[in-house]
Amino acid sequence: MNGRNQNQGRPDPRTGPCAAPKRFVVRRASGRDSREIAKLANLAGGNTLSFLLQGINPLADTLRVYREMIMAPTGMFSHRNCLVAISRGQIVGTANAFPASLIKSEVEAAGSTDRDKLLQPRTDLNDSKSYLLNNIAVSRAYRRRGVGSCLLAAVIDEARLRSFPSVTLHVWADNREALAFYERVGFREAGRAEIPPHPDLPHTGGSLLLKLLIANEEDGSRNSGVAIAAVES
Numbered sequence: 001m002n003g004r005n006q007n008q009g010r011p012d013p014r015t016g017p018c019a020a021p022k023r024f025v026v027r028r029a030s031g032r033d034s035r036e037i038a039k040l041a042n043l044a045g046g047n048t049l050s051f052l053l054q055g056i057n058p059l060a061d062t063l064r065v066y067r068e069m070i071m072a073p074t075g076m077f078s079h080r081n082c083l084v085a086i087s088r089g090q091i092v093g094t095a096n097a098f099p100a101s102l103i104k105s106e107v108e109a110a111g112s113t114d115r116d117k118l119l120q121p122r123t124d125l126n127d128s129k130s131y132l133l134n135n136i137a138v139s140r141a142y143r144r145r146g147v148g149s150c151l152l153a154a155v156i157d158e159a160r161l162r163s164f165p166s167v168t169l170h171v172w173a174d175n176r177e178a179l180a181f182y183e184r185v186g187f188r189e190a191g192r193a194e195i196p197p198h199p200d201l202p203h204t205g206g207s208l209l210l211k212l213l214i215a216n217e218e219d220g221s222r223n224s225g226v227a228i229a230a231v232e233s
C-alpha cells in the first residue's frame, strides 16, 4: 500500500493526481456536448447499456440512446451530471456522477427485462447514501496524461462539497486498467456481484462495487485543486 492509498480521498499535494502541469481544462458539460460524451460513455460502459437495450429492441442504436439521455435536462445520464475535459477545443474525457439514490428511482420506473434481472445482483450492491460515479472515460489518444485523474478528483470534490460520506462505482472485475486507476486513488472493493455468463455480455469475474470514503474537514481533508470552468456560452 502506498501513501496515497492510506490517504483516503485526499490526493497527496506533492504527488497527487493533478500535480502535473495540465494541457486541458475540466468544465461542466452542456447539451451541445452530448454527441462527444455519448461516444466516450459508450467506451466506459463495457457494453452494459447496449446489452440492456438489445433485450428491449435488438436493433436499438446504443449511441443514439446515450445521446438522447445526455441531452435531456434530467435523469442519471443528463449532461447536467457530467463533466468534460477539453484539450485544444476537443472533448477528450468525461465523467458522469450523481447521488446514488437517483438510480433507485430510475430503475424502479424503468421496469424489468430478463437482462435487467441478470444484472440485478449488481444493482443490489448500490449504496444509496453515496455519490455514484456512473462512468468515466478518456479518449484513447489522451490516456495516461492525467486527464482521468483530474476528472475523478473533480467528482470527489463535488461529493465532498455536497457532504456525501463516500463515492462509489461499479466496475467489471475484468477491467484491470480501470481497477488500477481507481485503486491508486484509494478506492476499495465494497462488494462483488456474481453475474451469470451471457453471450452478449463479454465479462468474467462479475462486477465490483468500489468505494472511497471521503474524509471531512475536521480530518484535514481538502479539495484537489481541480478548477472546474463554467460552461462556455
Ligand SMILES: CC(C)(COP(=O)(O)OP(=O)(O)OC[C@H]1O[C@@H](n2cnc3c(N)ncnc32)[C@H](O)[C@@H]1OP(=O)(O)O)[C@@H](O)C(=O)NCCC(=O)NCCS
Binding pocket: 017, 043, 044, 045, 135, 136, 137, 138, 139, 142, 143, 144, 145, 146, 147, 148, 149, 150, 170, 171, 172, 175, 176, 177, 178, 180, 181, 182, 184
Ligand atoms: C480508466 C481511464 C478513465 C483512465 O484515464 P487516464 O486519463 O488514462 O488516467 P490517468 O492518466 O489519470 O492515470 C492515472 C493512473 O492510473 C493508473 N492507470 C491508468 N490507466 C492505466 C492502465 N491502462 N494500466 C495500468 N494503470 C493505469 C496509473 O497508475 C496512472 O498513473 P501513471 O500514468 O502515472 O502510471 C481510461 O483508461 C479509460 O477511459 N478507460 C476506458 C473506459 C473505462 O474503462 N472506464 C472505467 C469504467 S468503470
